[in-house]
Amino acid sequence: MTTSPLQQRPAWKALEAHYTEIAPRHLRELFAHDPTRGTRMIAEAEGLYLDYSKNRVTDETMELLFQLAHESGLVERRDQMFSGEHINVSEDRAVLHVALRMPEESSLVVDGVDVVREVHAALDQMADFCTRVRDGSWKGHSGKRIKNIVNIGIGGSDLGPVMAYEALRYYSQRDLTFRFVSNVDATDLTEAVRDLQADETLFIISSKTFGTLETLTNAKSARNWLFEQIGDSSAVAKHFVAVSTNAEKVSEFGIDVANMFPFWDWVGGRYSMDSAIGLSTMLAIGPQGFKELLDGFHAMDEHFRSAPLERNLPALMGLLAVWNRNFLGCQTAGVMPYDQYLKRLPAYLQQLTMESNGKHVALDGTILSYDTGAIHWGEAGTNGQHSFYQLIHQGTTIVPVDLIGFAKSLNPLGEHHDILSSNIFAQAQALAFGKTEAEIRAEGTPADVVAHRVMEGNRPTNVLLAEVLSPRLLGSLIALYEHSVFTQGAIWGIDSFDQWGVELGKELAVKIIPELEAGTEPVLAHDSSTNALIEHYRALKRKEKTHAVD
Numbered sequence: 126m127t128t129s130p131l132q133q134r135p136a137w138k139a140l141e142a143h144y145t146e147i148a149p150r151h152l153r154e155l156f157a158h159d160p161t162r163g164t165r166m167i168a169e170a171e172g173l174y175l176d177y178s179k180n181r182v183t184d185e186t187m188e189l190l191f192q193l194a195h196e197s198g199l200v201e202r203r204d205q206m207f208s209g210e211h212i213n214v215s216e217d218r219a220v221l222h223v224a225l226r227m228p229e230e231s232s233l234v235v236d237g238v239d240v241v242r243e244v245h246a247a248l249d250q251m252a253d254f255c256t257r258v259r260d261g262s263w264k265g266h267s268g269k270r271i272k273n274i275v276n277i278g279i280g281g282s283d284l285g286p287v288m289a290y291e292a293l294r295y296y297s298q299r300d301l302t303f304r305f306v307s308n309v310d311a312t313d314l315t316e317a318v319r320d321l322q323a324d325e326t327l328f329i330i331s332s333k334t335f336g337t338l339e340t341l342t343n344a345k346s347a348r349n350w351l352f353e354q355i356g357d358s359s360a361v362a363k364h365f366v367a368v369s370t371n372a373e374k375v376s377e378f379g380i381d382v383a384n385m386f387p388f389w390d391w392v393g394g395r396y397s398m399d400s401a402i403g404l405s406t407m408l409a410i411g412p413q414g415f416k417e418l419l420d421g422f423h424a425m426d427e428h429f430r431s432a433p434l435e436r437n438l439p440a441l442m443g444l445l446a447v448w449n450r451n452f453l454g455c456q457t458a459g460v461m462p463y464d465q466y467l468k469r470l471p472a473y474l475q476q477l478t479m480e481s482n483g484k485h486v487a488l489d490g491t492i493l494s495y496d497t498g499a500i501h502w503g504e505a506g507t508n509g510q511h512s513f514y515q516l517i518h519q520g521t522t523i524v525p526v527d528l529i530g531f532a533k534s535l536n537p538l539g540e541h542h543d544i545l546s547s548n549i550f551a552q553a554q555a556l557a558f559g560k561t562e563a564e565i566r567a568e569g570t571p572a573d574v575v576a577h578r579v580m581e582g583n584r585p586t587n588v589l590l591a592e593v594l595s596p597r598l599l600g601s602l603i604a605l606y607e608h609s610v611f612t613q614g615a616i617w618g619i620d621s622f623d624q625w626g627v628e629l630g631k632e633l634a635v636k637i638i639p640e641l642e643a644g645t646e647p648v649l650a651h652d653s654s655t656n657a658l659i660e661h662y663r664a665l666k667r668k669e670k671t672h673a674v675d
């Protein structure tokens with residue numbers, strides 16, 4: 126395979142050479158020789174303090190990464206995004222989630238349209254609706270107020286809403302119940318509505334395309350559930366609203382377009398939680414809370430747009446991710462929020478990072494000769510410590526980890542919060558410095574156990590610290606990750622805004638559905654494995670019921 130333009134850049138070559146110097150060095154040594162490292166390798170913006178000193182880097186590494194950013198045109202590409210150029214090349218679209226949080230008085234004309242005007246018109250429509258639901262003046266079909274809100278969507282039309290609801294639950298209107306249905310497995314919908322009264326329930330059908338099979342299947346079943354309880358098909362008008370870019374399909378489904386909240390093709394699904402896709406978020410925290418969330422996003426956008434790379438949080442995190450992936454060879458990365466309210470953040474970031482940067486071709490379609498997006502995963506602290514951290518500490522795979530914490534708890538209770546937070550610092554320390562054989566021997570450990578207890582350390586972490594979780598802080602945190610993902614994609618020269626890889630599975634499933642619904646027909650014409658699996662499934666379906674499944 127020939128090397129790509131990226132690998133021919135002077136900074137890339139210099140980083141390759143530099144890696145051979147870094148490889149034998151331990152974080153213990155880097156810290157011992159540089160007492161200011163922990164106060165120098167930090168950056169702060171919009172209430173977020175980033176300590177990146179426990180990465181396996183030196184000042185020289187950082188200089189070379191900044192040089193790589195310049196040689197790769199990161200700044201130019203960033204400016205192209207902010208000005209509405211069609212940087213999503215494979216779909217020929219602008220990428221303008223940053224316009225979703227621009228202040229009302231600003232303006233951004235793209236393809237002849239001031240998108241900021243459209244954004245604020247949609248926000249006004251959302252605010253009017255949310256106020257009416259929250260104060261009870263939006264009545265259901267039987268005249269009762271809405272008590273339950275069920276968001277039906279998948280991918281970006283689910284993960285952002287559910288993550289934001291959980292994250293901001295503390296700020297939510299507590300007499301409203303929120304549920305989120307995404308999986309086409311009927312269990313998801315069934316359990317979500319099991320204890321709800323239809324005449325007090327509002328469904329938000331969230332789908333950018335309004336063509337996603339899982340969402341439409343759930344939406345139809347939700348509509349049937351409503352009809353069965355209320356017995357009147359006109360009830361849809363008061364109990365179903367849609368969030369979509371596709372008015373025609375919304376109307377075809379039976380939702381009045383007056384009850385549709387729009388967004389635009391320049392908002393990627395995984396970048397849409399601050400568009401009308403955030404309707405459930407606004408219902409939960411109110412228009413003012415949603416505005417604070419948007420302000421937090423916007424503040425981080427401005428930071429990304431204006432701060433020099435050396436102090437630019439998203440650029441720093443993105444460049445470190447490239448270093449870890451391409452030079453240290455780390456295939457995976459962990460995100461561990463030490464805040465129970467952020468328990469769905471890892472799932473949200475999985476789509477953001479992996480759907481964006483899980484790509485194998487460059488912008489011009491040539492096959493890449495270097496690795497791209499790492500596998501992201503995580504869990505709220507401290508739960509992960511008692512399940513998989515063993516591998517992070519002593520396994521043979523190096524997992525760079527982001528540890529996210531807050532100085533203040535929203536639910537202060539005795540010593541809980543300091544116990545929780547101590548673990549952030551302790552984990553970063555343990556991962557960086559480990560425990561040597563000599564230290565373990567000095568503790569009087571039996572000789573045959575010493576090797577088992579050695580903690581090699583030298584494992585990279587970022588620590589992100591903030592005062593307290595708030596709507597504004599959440600916005601800044603998510604924008605930080607969005608732009609970190611952008612930075613990585615810009616270096617790798619890939620299209621971070623398409624997702625063609627999810628299409629083939631969808632197409633094949635659509636062909637297989639009728640084959641599963643039928644008894645023994647039609648004759649199958651797949652590969653031998655798929656044929657045998659479908660036959661076995663059909664045979665199991667035909668079997669007499671052995672336990673109660675209705």
Ligand code: F6P
Pocket residue numbers: 279280281282331332333334335336337340394395480624627
């Ligand atoms: O299957 C991938 C995907 O296209 C995601 O990118 C998107 O967030 C999700 O499906 C849902 O799409 P929609 O909002 O159009 O239903």
